[in-house]
Amino acid sequence: MEIAKADGESAKDIAIELTNLSYHYPNTEEAGLKNISLSVKKGKFIVLMGKTGAGKTTLSLCLNGLIPQLLGGKLTGQVKVAGRDVSKTPVQLMSKFLGLVLQDPETQLIGRTVEEDTAFGPRNLSVPLAEIQQKVDHTLEKVKLKGYNQRLTEELSGGEKQRLAIAGVLVMEPQVLVLDEPTSELDPIGRAEILATLDDLRKKKDLTILLLEHSSEDVIQTADEVVVISGGEIIWRGEPAQLFRNIPLLQQHGLRPLPVSLIGWRFYEKGWIPLDNIPLDIPSAERLIRTMLFKYGQGRKNFNVSQDRKYFSASEEKAVQVNNLSYQYNSDQPALSGINLTITAGEFVALIGQNGAGKTTLARHLNGLLQPTSGDVFVQGMNTKEYDTSDLSKTVGYVFQNPDHQIFSATVEKELAYGLKNAGFKDVEIKDRLNQVLKDTGLEQYRQVHPFTLGKGERQMIAVASILVLKPQILIIDEPTTGADWSGVQAIMTLIQQLHLSGTTIIMISHDMELVARYAQRVVVLHEGGILLDGHPREVFAKEKVLFEAAIVPPQLCRLSLRLRDIFQEIRLEPEEFTALLESEEIP
Structure with missing residues (x-):
């Protein structure tokens, strides 16, 4: 799919330029990327979304030359970043222009302490020591790790490691920043802080940001545009509002809808509101519900919450x-x-x-x-x-935060069988339990596959399955x-x-x-x-x-409930608890 430049764009305005980009991993027949053309202007905040395995991470690794310079395989087409042909630029040189934060922060942590790790990049570029210290302190403050300088990296929480990985890239002051789910292990306010920091840097320093993300609520607040990728191809590009009001499109491509938009979609399906009135934030949802109640609900108030789930x-x-x-x-x-x-x-x-x-x-x-x-x-x-x-x-079965901390076997089947064999189960029961858990977790197709050739989402499911098979x-x-x-x-x-x-x-x-x-x-x-x-x-x-x-x-619906205290006696947790209010009425 070819995506043309906007009218009036020139080469110097473009931060990322992909032209007919295709890629095959070594020893694979199916292409990881298929004829992708994508142009991103300088200073834009673009979010790349899609199912696990859609090709998002593969695309990101092409942008600094890790594909194919490190990972091999066959790449065709052209990749230009900050005006440079990536195929002709060594990875270490590209780090001056493009910063890449990987999905798993632990793969990027090198230093023994937080300060050592953050300083690694500038030291390799022979930045003067006094300047390095100043950059490190300033960057750690940006990612809310001020005062952590001497903290051992091995003792950081998962979220703190994510912040540190981001710091290690920000300290290099790149022109383009590519982040692969950089806030997936952060607490809610931590996510908001990091995204606000990135957006502030973008505005102040004309930084171009490409964010790979699954979180819909974060995206709607920050993105200029969303690009949806499926099967290695770009299948949609546009403004976030257009995407998140289209619930069937989200469901088709495995994207998470906004809880408040699910309320609006239900009303839209019934013909009560136009598509453009589907709310995308809490204030809009509050206005919609109050309007609908006033119009159709005959002033009904103080509805009890439906019975909790069984x-x-x-x-x-x-x-x-x-x-x-x-x-x-x-x-x-x-x-x-x-x-x-x-x-x-x-x-x-x-x-x-x-x-x-x-x-x-x-x-x-x-x-x-x-x-x-x-x-x-x-x-x-x-x-x-x-x-x-x-x-x-x-x-007690324990599934670690990072699935790679508990996966070590050569195939998915062997990984699941390991605990059962150690526990003394006989071959027949091992086979029966394996087959059942592989079916329950949707991992049957990966039975003979090496776990580390799969994405993090699949590896997480393998880690879960390896514990479930023991029936703790x-x-x-x-x-x-x-x-x-x-x-x-x-x-x-x-x-x-x-x-x-x-x-x-x-x-x-x-x-x-x-x-x-x-x-x-x-x-x-x-x-x-x-x-x-x-x-x-x-x-x-x-x-x-x-x-x-x-x-x-x-959660979004809880915050919405708090704004509607005069109507609801209790916090509501699910969209159906809002829509049931009006669906019980006879509305023409």
């Missing part, structure tokens, strides 16, 4: 008991302090909080990966101080949807919900407040190593001011 009923049996738990890493302030928490068997609990609040640290105490500095942790009555992780793993009584899952497209998110969450309905205790760490609101029965908010809030999602998300202290922004 879940497995938690018993009185204690699955987890945490007593006065404190923990301190070697080079830091206490990560946890005085934690007391009881989780009963069969609950679905979400742990939320800003990056570094202690969520993962707490979770790693529940299977013995970490031992308390003080206090005790009991799992199914077992004190974790008295049992090895291997013993606890028979009861308690499942701890740390950021289960990171790197997954909307279709993948729905598949993973449906699977987790099914496990919960069958009686598994679920403890989920997530920065995705929409998923927390939709699936969790209980929300525990951690802040600075302690528990700030603990309750039902409707109760917790109603406390907007308190959540702000913990860098948490309630």
